Every structure is written in C-alpha cells, then in structure tokens.
Amino acid sequence: MNGVVLAGTASGVGKTVATLATLRAVEAAGRSVQPAKAGPDFIDPSHHAAVADRPSRTLDPWLQGEGGLRRNYARGEGDVCVVEGMMGLYDGSAASTAGVAAALDLPVVLVVDASAGMESVGATALGFATYADRTPHDVDVAGVIAQRAHGGRHEDGIRDALPDELDYCGRIPPREDLEIPDRHLGLHMGEEVPLDEAALDAAAETLRTERLLDIAREPTPPATESAFARDDDRDDSPRIAVADDAAFRFVYPATRERLRERATVVQFAPAAGDDLPPCDGVYLPGGYPELHAAALADGPALGSVADAAAEGTPVLGECGGLMALAESLTTVDGESHEMAGVLPASVEMRERYQALDHVELRARRDALTAGGGDRLRGHEFHYSAADVDDDARFAFDVERGTGIDGDREGLTEHRTLGTYCHVHSESGAFDAFLDEAGR
Structure with a gap:
C-alpha cells in the first residue's frame, strides 16, 4: 500500500483539514484510501474515519516500537495510505512525525499556513526540507500543500516560489466551514461535528491529486511478526x-x-x-x-x-x-x-x-x-x-x-x-x- 505523510510546520496550521481533503480527493480519483495518524491521538482519527468510512491506523514508535508501527501500517486496507502528522514535522522528544516517516520510508508533503505569505511559503518549505540533514531521521520532504491559500495571484506566487525539488500539491481555500471547533483535549470528535461535505469537496478539488498519488510510495522495511501474535481458541x-x-x-x-x-x-x-x-x-x-x-x-x-x-x-x-x-x-x-x-x-x-x-x-x-x-x-x-x-x-x-x-x-x-x-x-x-x- 503506497503512502504519504502530511506534516505541519507547527500545530494549528490545518493538518487535519488538509488530511480530510486529501482523503476525499484520493477517493474521488477512484482509489481506495486508508487514513492513519502519527502519534497517540484519538480525536483526529475520528475525523478521518468519518470521511474515509474506515478506522484510522495509529502510528507511534514510542507506543508500538518501530516493528509495531510497521505492523499497524500493514494491517491497513486500501490503495493509498494518507498519514496525518502530529505537531510540527520535527517536534517531539519521544516520537515525531519525522520519526514515523523515516521508520516507514514514506515521503512527506508539508502543510504550510499560507494565509499571510507567498514567497515565504517557499522559504519555509525549503528550510524544513534542508533541516532534515540536522536530524537523526532520513526524511524526504517531497511537496507542499498551501493551507488557507486563495487562488489566482496568491496561488501562482506560492507555486513559483517553491524550489524545483519540492512539488506544489495544491491548496486548501480559506473557508469558515472548513474550521473544526475544539474543546479540552483537542477538536470535537468527527461524529459530533463532521465537516460540511460540499466544503470538503471544494477543498479536495483544489488539490493536485495526481501529483500526490505520484509522490506516494510503498513503505520499507516490511512488517514483522509481533511477539504477542497468537490467537486463542x-x-x-x-x-x-x-x-x-x-x-x-x-x-x-x-x-x-x-x-x-x-x-x-x-x-x-x-x-x-x-x-x-x-x-x-x-x-x-x-x-x-x-x-x-x-x-x-x-x-x-x-x-x-x-x-x-x-x-x-x-x-x-x-x-x-x-x-x-x-x-x-x-x-x-x-x-x-x-x-x-x-x-x-x-x-x-x-x-x-x-x-x-x-x-x-x-x-x-x-x-x-x-x-x-x-x-x-x-x-x-x-x-x-x-x-x-x-x-x-x-x-x-x-x-x-x-x-x-x-x-x-x-x-x-x-x-x-x-x-x-x-x-x-x-x-x-x-x-x-x-x-x-x-x-
């Protein structure tokens, strides 16, 4: 199952909405999609499940070990797995989105808040891509989704600012009906406040789905057997x-x-x-x-x-x-x-x-x-x-x-x-x- 990781530059940049729009876009392209979440969160996966109509897989090397992480990925079903990251790409002392992407050898598409920038989006993305050399993880930042970006001149400026090695994978438009309310512990659950389907479809249409599908690839190394893998009578x-x-x-x-x-x-x-x-x-x-x-x-x-x-x-x-x-x-x-x-x-x-x-x-x-x-x-x-x-x-x-x-x-x-x-x-x-x- 090919996969791609959607990672943020920080918490609050709109990773969940970008992930939901990507799930919808992949399905609209005729591919079955498996959602997943980096880290221990329960709430974001509930939104994934509401859109993809299948449980979202938990991928956390601290909770599961790298072997367990790969096993959980392999248990997924679908043509393409879309993994939502946690916090910013490199954040987390025990587990990080970068660590999950490296453990599976999956490419990263960076979600950048473009609401107040154009060329700066390219600079931010380039910084995140080159920063990988300073970490213990082999991270492949392959593309960018511009969150809260308008079309026209705004979108053109963002695309033109990206270096050649980073693909422009589309944008998520700034719409109030794409905001998910929150409370203590995080967002409301997906079954409580599902996003408006028309708004989500509109966001999916502004993504470059074929480019995302081209970036996605099979994870390596393969999953191994669990020490606890036994079925009782x-x-x-x-x-x-x-x-x-x-x-x-x-x-x-x-x-x-x-x-x-x-x-x-x-x-x-x-x-x-x-x-x-x-x-x-x-x-x-x-x-x-x-x-x-x-x-x-x-x-x-x-x-x-x-x-x-x-x-x-x-x-x-x-x-x-x-x-x-x-x-x-x-x-x-x-x-x-x-x-x-x-x-x-x-x-x-x-x-x-x-x-x-x-x-x-x-x-x-x-x-x-x-x-x-x-x-x-x-x-x-x-x-x-x-x-x-x-x-x-x-x-x-x-x-x-x-x-x-x-x-x-x-x-x-x-x-x-x-x-x-x-x-x-x-x-x-x-x-x-x-x-x-x-x-």
Missing part, C-alpha cells in the same frame, strides 16, 4: 465487556482488533443507561466521562462494575475509565457526582491540562497489564487530577511522565487497575489483561 476465550459510548470512546483500532482476536467482546453504553453485561473482564476506555457524569451516576452500570470488581472480576480503566472507577468526579462547574467507588480516589476536573506526554512505567509487582519489573510505554493527556487516599496502592513507578501523583501510577484494588496511561495493544498490556480474565 475462541471456544475458551474470555468474555470482555467494553464500554463504548459518548463517555468512553478513546480506543485504538488495533486494540479493538486484539480484543476480538483473543476474546468475545460485548459492548455496552454506561452513559446511555446500559447495565454491565455478564462477562469475565471489563474494559473502560478513556473518553469524556466528565461530560456525562450525571448520566453515569444515575445509571446502573457503575454499580454493577463495582460489584463485579469486588467479586474479583478483572477491571481495566484507562484515563476516563480511571475517573469512572473513582469514588467521585467533580466537574469544572463544581458539581460532584458519585462514581463506581472501586478505587480510593476523588477526581476533579481542572481548567488547564494536568499532563501531556509520552509515558514509561515500571511495574512494582505483578499487575493487571504487566509483570513485576516490566516496563510499559504509553501516553497521558488529561485535565483531571486525582486526590488519592493515604492507603492507596499503586501498581507502577513513573519513569517518564506525570502519572497520578508525579512518581506513581496505576491505582489497584481487588483485580482492578485504573491508570491515566493509555497503552497500545503492541505493548502486550491487553494480552496480560486477557490472560488474567481467562483464568
């Missing part, structure tokens, strides 16, 4: 209840795939009033429980999760799942709602984010997702803070990141684990969870 596999609704929506596609490979997955919607179905294990992903705290408190599911946890059912809560497993959740408006009460902590939403980083944890002892002494890599991004009881037990020490209190992560009680850290299936954490649920 479905007749003996555990039954895992996975929360899936507006409050719990941050799940990587590869995680869903791994759970379905090794378990019978039953979905339920706690915020919509569903009760916990019969199961051998419970997975509460991240999401926005703070926006649905009243519904969660009033519904039956959290009480049933608490009962199951007390009976020894393995329960894994990630970020929003940790919040739901706590004793209480207080919103930014000061309203406090009773949660499951499994973990000895009170959680409060804050106006500013409390953690944003790639994370590395070391297990203090055997835990639900890792053996004693094992290291797990993941990602944290949250606006809440947890006030934990003095006798709280932690599963991990923080080697990198913030964790729950700066030094420790992973509240544990019974066979329940609640953590701010999102992990990927390539880490083996979900295999460990499923092994525990199958006992």
Whole structure:
C-alpha cells in the first residue's frame, strides 16, 4: 500500500483539514484510501474515519516500537495510505512525525499556513526540507500543500516560489466551514461535528491529486511478526465487556482488533443507561466521562462494575475509565457526582491540562497489564487530577511522565487497575489483561 505523510510546520496550521481533503480527493480519483495518524491521538482519527468510512491506523514508535508501527501500517486496507502528522514535522522528544516517516520510508508533503505569505511559503518549505540533514531521521520532504491559500495571484506566487525539488500539491481555500471547533483535549470528535461535505469537496478539488498519488510510495522495511501474535481458541476465550459510548470512546483500532482476536467482546453504553453485561473482564476506555457524569451516576452500570470488581472480576480503566472507577468526579462547574467507588480516589476536573506526554512505567509487582519489573510505554493527556487516599496502592513507578501523583501510577484494588496511561495493544498490556480474565 503506497503512502504519504502530511506534516505541519507547527500545530494549528490545518493538518487535519488538509488530511480530510486529501482523503476525499484520493477517493474521488477512484482509489481506495486508508487514513492513519502519527502519534497517540484519538480525536483526529475520528475525523478521518468519518470521511474515509474506515478506522484510522495509529502510528507511534514510542507506543508500538518501530516493528509495531510497521505492523499497524500493514494491517491497513486500501490503495493509498494518507498519514496525518502530529505537531510540527520535527517536534517531539519521544516520537515525531519525522520519526514515523523515516521508520516507514514514506515521503512527506508539508502543510504550510499560507494565509499571510507567498514567497515565504517557499522559504519555509525549503528550510524544513534542508533541516532534515540536522536530524537523526532520513526524511524526504517531497511537496507542499498551501493551507488557507486563495487562488489566482496568491496561488501562482506560492507555486513559483517553491524550489524545483519540492512539488506544489495544491491548496486548501480559506473557508469558515472548513474550521473544526475544539474543546479540552483537542477538536470535537468527527461524529459530533463532521465537516460540511460540499466544503470538503471544494477543498479536495483544489488539490493536485495526481501529483500526490505520484509522490506516494510503498513503505520499507516490511512488517514483522509481533511477539504477542497468537490467537486463542475462541471456544475458551474470555468474555470482555467494553464500554463504548459518548463517555468512553478513546480506543485504538488495533486494540479493538486484539480484543476480538483473543476474546468475545460485548459492548455496552454506561452513559446511555446500559447495565454491565455478564462477562469475565471489563474494559473502560478513556473518553469524556466528565461530560456525562450525571448520566453515569444515575445509571446502573457503575454499580454493577463495582460489584463485579469486588467479586474479583478483572477491571481495566484507562484515563476516563480511571475517573469512572473513582469514588467521585467533580466537574469544572463544581458539581460532584458519585462514581463506581472501586478505587480510593476523588477526581476533579481542572481548567488547564494536568499532563501531556509520552509515558514509561515500571511495574512494582505483578499487575493487571504487566509483570513485576516490566516496563510499559504509553501516553497521558488529561485535565483531571486525582486526590488519592493515604492507603492507596499503586501498581507502577513513573519513569517518564506525570502519572497520578508525579512518581506513581496505576491505582489497584481487588483485580482492578485504573491508570491515566493509555497503552497500545503492541505493548502486550491487553494480552496480560486477557490472560488474567481467562483464568
């Protein structure tokens, strides 16, 4: 599957809109398209899926390792993979768009904000292309998309300013209906505020699709087998209840795939009033429980999760799942709602984010997702803070990141684990969870 990486000069230059327009343009050219996202983000991929009608692949060498990154790319389906970068091309101490492009040996098309420049767009692009020589990554910057650029003289000036080695791949027009509203944690989800289709079609028409398709190429080296690649007998596999609704929506596609490979997955919607179905294990992903705290408190599911946890059912809560497993959740408006009460902590939403980083944890002892002494890599991004009881037990020490209190992560009680850290299936954490649920 040929691929191309759309990288920004910085955050906020319009990478997501450029990616969505490119996805639409590739489909309009009669090619099937696979979206992907560099980095650990959950929100931008939801917009990709809304346009491409297939899950967006997560590509992050910190979460997955380079082998896992290549495996996740290879699991995609389509003629062309369009990868949206994270932040600016070279930004990121643990993982970067440049690192993803280099690991896959994919060409980069630079998305440049051209709203107030012409010749400067060429200078910016040339600087990014030559800066690759100062990095450890072999990055091939092959072209430019001019974001927020008008046609006519504006477009001609940008195209003429580009050096011969950089292709002009078209523009995205400046339109208010191509702006995606945001909130804490980032943009609104794709299913909440999809872009106007007519506006997206118009943006796709201003791209040079054939040039983009010519630039795209096959990745190298090829994918390898995972150390965790084994399929259990479905007749003996555990039954895992996975929360899936507006409050719990941050799940990587590869995680869903791994759970379905090794378990019978039953979905339920706690915020919509569903009760916990019969199961051998419970997975509460991240999401926005703070926006649905009243519904969660009033519904039956959290009480049933608490009962199951007390009976020894393995329960894994990630970020929003940790919040739901706590004793209480207080919103930014000061309203406090009773949660499951499994973990000895009170959680409060804050106006500013409390953690944003790639994370590395070391297990203090055997835990639900890792053996004693094992290291797990993941990602944290949250606006809440947890006030934990003095006798709280932690599963991990923080080697990198913030964790729950700066030094420790992973509240544990019974066979329940609640953590701010999102992990990927390539880490083996979900295999460990499923092994525990199958006992």
